[in-house]
Amino acid sequence: MSNVLTLAEISQHNTNKDCWLLIGGKVYDVTKFLEDHPGGDEVLVTASGKDATDDFEDVGHSSTARAMLDEFYVGDIDSSAITTTKKTHAPPKQMQNTQDTSSGFIIKLLQFLIPLVILGVAVGLRFYTKSSA
Structure with missing residues (x-):
């Protein structure tokens, strides 16, 4: 059985000494990985305390990086406490002739x-x- 967390609980873990991320409805404690993250620890700390799914997906992480998440898994987000707005892709506006x-x-x-x-x-x-x- 998984641990169900609220966004308020997750948002308390937002420093380089205690960093949790919410990605795809799952919560990960990435504190131990901060030093090893190729993009630097600041990227992860900045994404903590909110839904970081779009940030994670936009970077295009490898299957290896996705598999690494399993070792940092803490629990799931209380889905009734969060409403996510999915980013929709809007093509760039063309200049009018x-x-x-x-x-x-x-x-x-x-x-x-x-x-x-x-x-x-x-x-x-x-x-x-x-x-x-």
Whole structure:
């Protein structure tokens, strides 16, 4: 039978001497792991005292890291005491193209014509200088 804890109980364990995390409805005492955590102890201490599930998942922990959680298991969260809001992925907003299609057409036309004019002038000058000599 597992130990059922409240968020108030979990939030009391929020220092580098006593650090508990709530991940996926389960509570873990990661105090002994703080020194060994690849991201540093501050990351874990900052995530303590609240639901750290999204933080844990966003990092993309390996299956080995997930398996390590078992040795730190303390109990489960009292699900009636917490309401989690699941983060939904929102795609990044696209910049709106404020140019109308006619000005876009003019720009493309100029991008094509200006190099041709420069090339024509260069070739014309070359022939003009040869015929003048």
